Amino acid sequence: MKTLQRTLTIIKPDAVRKNAVGDIIEQFEKHGFRILSMKMLEISKHQAEQFYAVHASKSFFNSLTNFMSGGPIVVLALEKENAIADLRKLMGATNPANAEEGTIRKKWASTIEFNAIHGSDAEDTARFELGFFFAGFELAK
Numbered sequence: 001m002k003t004l005q006r007t008l009t010i011i012k013p014d015a016v017r018k019n020a021v022g023d024i025i026e027q028f029e030k031h032g033f034r035i036l037s038m039k040m041l042e043i044s045k046h047q048a049e050q051f052y053a054v055h056a057s058k059s060f061f062n063s064l065t066n067f068m069s070g071g072p073i074v075v076l077a078l079e080k081e082n083a084i085a086d087l088r089k090l091m092g093a094t095n096p097a098n099a100e101e102g103t104i105r106k107k108w109a110s111t112i113e114f115n116a117i118h119g120s121d122a123e124d125t126a127r128f129e130l131g132f133f134f135a136g137f138e139l140a141k
């Protein structure tokens, strides 16, 4: 069954550094995602730790949060039927070594950590992540 969903995506510092922002946003539009809101910003180490709190016990947590707070990111609120799964399909596997041809990570990610893009993985995390970056009034109606 198809349901209209919202999801949060982050174009990560490595992709911003590679001037991949325009290309990635074009992919969102080509694949039928409606952009509800979008902004470029830099987050602090503390904010990165809060955003990725579910990974706090992982060996890569310190490195991941340094990376995510180490340069500008672009965050977008996207809407589409089955947006969460469809975005993850368009992104490709977390490890770019396993990402399929035509995916964003295949094209732009370098390693499992510097992997160009983040997308919410479920409805509850999408709600948390959208609220983390956007106030309700910032989303297009």
Ligand code: CMP
Pocket (backbone or CB within 6 Å): 055, 060, 064, 094, 112, 113, 114, 115, 117, 118, 119
């Ligand atoms: P993301 O989709 O943003 O969700 C968590 C992030 O942690 C993931 O993308 C990667 O950037 C990073 N990550 C996941 N697994 C590993 C790993 N084994 N080593 C380093 N970083 C990882």
